[in-house]
Amino acid sequence: MAHWRRYFLLLVVLVILVGCSVQSRRSVTSARIDNGFYLVISDVQSIKDSPGNPYTFTEKLDAKNANLKVTIQAEGVKNLRAGFMEIAFPSASYHFEDFTYLGGLGAQDEVIVLAVQDNDTLSLGVAPIHYDQLEGKDGNVSLFELTFAPGASRSISRSSGDSRKAPTGTFNAVTLTGNIDAGSIVHLSWRELNMGDGNNDGTVNIADVAPLAQHFFSRDVDPNSPQGLADYNGDGRVDIQDIRRLAETFFTNLSGYDVEFSTDGGQSFTKIPHEGGTQPTLVRMELFTSPRNSDGRLLWAYDTLPIEGTYTYRVVPRASNGDEGVLSANTLEFTGVMELEEVDVVLPDGHPGYLLITEEAVDEVPGNEPDFVISSVQLTGLGRPAGATEFIDASDRLSWMITASLNSATISNTSPKGLLTAKDIGVVTVLAYDPDNPSASDTITIPIYAIESLILREKSQTTPADVTVPKGSRVEFIVDGIFDDNDSDSTDTMTINLTNYGVGWIIQRPVIGWDGDGNPIYESGTFYLDVETGAVFTESSDINLQSGHRAFVTTVYPPEDRNVTIGDGHRPVSNTITITIE
Numbered sequence: 019m020a021h022w023r024r025y026f027l028l029l030v031v032l033v034i035l036v037g038c039s040v041q042s043r044r045s046v047t048s049a050r051i052d053n054g055f056y057l058v059i060s061d062v063q064s065i066k067d068s069p070g071n072p073y074t075f076t077e078k079l080d081a082k083n084a085n086l087k088v089t090i091q092a093e094g095v096k097n098l099r100a101g102f103m104e105i106a107f108p109s110a111s112y113h114f115e116d117f118t119y120l121g122g123l124g125a126q127d128e129v130i131v132l133a134v135q136d137n138d139t140l141s142l143g144v145a146p147i148h149y150d151q152l153e154g155k156d157g158n159v160s161l162f163e164l165t166f167a168p169g170a171s172r173s174i175s176r177s178s179g180d181s182r183k184a185p186t187g188t189f190n191a192v193t194l195t196g197n198i199d200a201g202s203i204v205h206l207s208w209r210e211l212n213m214g215d216g217n218n219d220g221t222v223n224i225a226d227v228a229p230l231a232q233h234f235f236s237r238d239v240d241p242n243s244p245q246g247l248a249d250y251n252g253d254g255r256v257d258i259q260d261i262r263r264l265a266e267t268f269f270t271n272l273s274g275y276d277v278e279f280s281t282d283g284g285q286s287f288t289k290i291p292h293e294g295g296t297q298p299t300l301v302r303m304e305l306f307t308s309p310r311n312s313d314g315r316l317l318w319a320y321d322t323l324p325i326e327g328t329y330t331y332r333v334v335p336r337a338s339n340g341d342e343g344v345l346s347a348n349t350l351e352f353t354g355v356m357e358l359e360e361v362d363v364v365l366p367d368g369h370p371g372y373l374l375i376t377e378e379a380v381d382e383v384p385g386n387e388p389d390f391v392i393s394s395v396q397l398t399g400l401g402r403p404a405g406a407t408e409f410i411d412a413s414d415r416l417s418w419m420i421t422a423s424l425n426s427a428t429i430s431n432t433s434p435k436g437l438l439t440a441k442d443i444g445v446v447t448v449l450a451y452d453p454d455n456p457s458a459s460d461t462i463t464i465p466i467y468a469i470e471s472l473i474l475r476e477k478s479q480t481t482p483a484d485v486t487v488p489k490g491s492r493v494e495f496i497v498d499g500i501f502d503d504n505d506s507d508s509t510d511t512m513t514i515n516l517t518n519y520g521v522g523w524i525i526q527r528p529v530i531g532w533d534g535d536g537n538p539i540y541e542s543g544t545f546y547l548d549v550e551t552g553a554v555f556t557e558s559s560d561i562n563l564q565s566g567h568r569a570f571v572t573t574v575y576p577p578e579d580r581n582v583t584i585g586d587g588h589r590p591v592s593n594t595i596t597i598t599i600e
Contacts, residue, residue: 090142099123134265184341185212194332214264219309274304416451448461472593473498
């Protein structure tokens with residue numbers, strides 16, 4: 019063993035006095051010693067290729083102080099890689115003092131050793147670090163020497179009950195996820211948390227030293243992987259700190275989870291009963307018949323009956339003796355809707371009641387941060403269940419359809435249901451109804467506007483007109499977009515200022531002749547165009563620009579260099595304004 023691992027001497031003795039009686043064992047080695055001391059050794063999931071309980075012991079009584087030394091070994095084993103056992107002794111007359119690991123499975127700095135006492139039962143375990151990568155031992159293997167001394171174990175509180183406890187502590191509080199479907203059935207799920215149960219058998223005991231040793235020194239572990247199961251303190255590493263958490267959670271048992279609901283906002287909860295009566299709502303052995311550590315953290319799921327109204331859910335782990343553990347870290351609230359008696363389709367608060375259509379690419383024009391384009395809207399279907407007085411959000415339960423349209427608008431019937439998307443001008447009528455009661459329905463009519471024409475005017479003008487300005491001046495413009503819904507009413511148009519929404523600007527000069535190659539010759543002097551704002555300006559020092567020289571300004575929306583369309587493909591061009599130099 020390399021020197022850098024020497025300080026990982028993992029020899030841990032913990033005495034836990036919780037009060038219990040000795041449980042019956044399937045495979046035991048037992049004897050009664052002359053002075054009345056007895057031992058019962060039970061195998062607990064030791065890792066070997068030989069069947070049965072291999073553990074035997076020899077005892078030696080120290081006449082001077084009446085201490086009893088007991089040496090434990092495995093006899094006739096094949097490929098013994100980890101040994102785990104429980105030893106019952108008469109704790110009313112003797113107490114456990116100390117033990118020595120005898121090195122049969124490797125040197126002390128190469129193994130994890132754990133001893134835990136629970137009244138008259140002592141749990142012992144030893145496993146080499148990364149035991150699955152080593153050859154096991156054959157034949158007779160010496161494991162432990164134990165020392166017992168006369169006198170009852172201290173602070174023993176005897177009980178005939180089962181000392182097992184359900185998972186406790188915030189580290190065992192599961193996180194719920196879930197959803198409710200269109201049939202008002204709630205689907206809950208969560209990952210099991212029973213920190214210390216590295217072999218996935220539902221109970222934290224001496225056998226859980228094995229996965230800890232198997233994955234020792236693992237780093238950056240996935241919490242749902244086999245390595246993550248052995249990360250008992252959840253810090254992403256498997257190391258000596260996890261032995262402390264293993265000792266802390268010793269005797270924890272997870273028989274199942276109670277699923278509980280509340281209809282008063284979480285003030286009080288009621289357990290959903292198990293099919294068999296008093297057991298947990300979900301029983302581990304029924305859902306997971308033979309889980310292995312290779313399965314990682316088990317994924318639990320529960321589907322409720324259809325609900326009506328608002329329900330809050332949580333889950334609680336339970337041990338086989340009925341002990342309840344830590345509540346889930348969160349609760350989930352869902353509102354279910356049964357058959358509806360009345361439906362009301364509404365727009366979002368503050369919505370203008372119409373849609374404006376352009377392509378999204380227009381909004382990507384540099385400088386076009388303000389968003390006047392409303393090409394879709396999330397409709398909400400409110401429903402009143404039969405016998406109820408209040409309306410609730412029933413959008414997911416309803417069926418949605420477009421019953422009348424002059425354009426290619428669509429309505430979503432999958433998540434998110436009720437999303438209306440418009441692609442062309444017209445008037446759209448949307449119907450929402452309860453599939454179980456079609457008479458519970460409502461419609462909403464929404465006009466869809468698209469740009470019809472552009473009006474260009476000088477900033478100070480109310481009506482477009484040509485302008486005459488001094489050389490060196492600046493002319494600023496306003497561009498109004500006229501939007502229409504393509505119905506028969508020509509008076510219901512809307513005017514929207516598009517100046518700052520990325521319109522395309524076109525400036526032209528008069529042609530005064532042609533050169534020898536047939537190219538146009540333009541009037542002399544220069545008019546400049548600010549493509550961000552559309553302002554046109556000249557320089558007073560431009561000697562080529564003469565009185566009477568002109569420029570013609572027009573706008574187009576969207577700009578012609580944008581591969582977009584509006585409405586049915588219409589790309590309007592504005593009127594032209596002539597700028598003349600005085």
